[in-house]
Amino acid sequence: MNTVTVEPHQVDAAFRAAMRRFASTVTIITTADHERCHGMTATAVTSLSMDPPSLLICLNQKTLLHDIMFRARRFCVNVLHREQVGLSAAFSGxxxxxxRFALGDWSRTEDGIPYLADAQANLFCRKAAAVPYGTHTIVVGQVEHVGLRDAIAPLVYQDAGYCVTSPAG
Ligand SMILES: Cc1cc2nc3c(=O)[nH]c(=O)nc-3n(C[C@H](O)[C@H](O)[C@H](O)COP(=O)(O)O)c2cc1C
Structure with a gap:
């Protein structure tokens, strides 16, 4: 194994290369304000705590979702099934x-937020905090309701491509 330590001017490229080694579950984050609803593919989704049940998402400030999230009170993290590559592509541009919502089996919550009926999981969140950092905003969601489908078979993104998981060893 080659270990390479990079100089500060090479950090961007090395960081990008290191992040290609992260396997991340693919989600579509949906939200709505009084006028618009929207969904966007995202992998920057992390469990934050159990007490209260909460997660965080990272949104590029240039995205339409970020604009709508600014005024929204709630959002949903829809965890994609491994057969939903087409939805991921559609919702990332x-x-x-x-x-976008013409594709897939979408329903709506009482407050108008679309959720994917056949997702692996739906995490319905109240927006609890938003912290800008650089080009992105970290949004904390307190989980209010969860929808689950039986089989665990998430869509994963790794090395700039879509993958599926299998047991190790
Ligand atoms: C696999 C994958 C993961 C992504 N993860 C994120 C993410 O976590 N946060 C983000 O801001 N953009 C992420 N993007 C980029 C957005 O999906 C993309 O910029 C989208 O077109 C922005 O949509 P919008 O401006 O319509 O909201 C991801 C794209 C892909 C393909």
Whole structure:
């Protein structure tokens, strides 16, 4: 194994290369304000605590989702199944925002937030905090309700491509 220590001017490229070695579950984050609803593919989703049950998401400030999230009170993290690669592509730019919800089996909460009925899981959150950092905003969600589907078979993103998981060893 080659271990390479990089100089400060090489950190960006090395950081990118290191992040390719992270396997991250693919989600679509959905939210709505009084006028608009929207969904965007995201892997920057992390469990934060059990007490209270909470998670965090990281949103690029240039995205439409960030704009809507600013005024939204709630959002949903829809965990994708390994057969939902097409939805991930659509919600990360292959399909214009106004046409995205025509693909997939979407329902709506009482407050108008779309959720994917056949996702691996739906984590319905109240927006509890938002912390800007650099180009992104870290949004903390307190989990209020959870929807679960039986089989655990998430879609994973690794080395800039889609993967599926299997037991190690
Ligand atoms: C696999 C994958 C994971 C992504 N994860 C994130 C993420 O965690 N946060 C983010 O801001 N953008 C993420 N993106 C980029 C957004 O999905 C993409 O910029 C999207 O087109 C922005 O949509 P919007 O401006 O319509 O909201 C990801 C894209 C892909 C393909």
């Amino acid at each position: 292959a399909v214009p925002p106004a046409e």
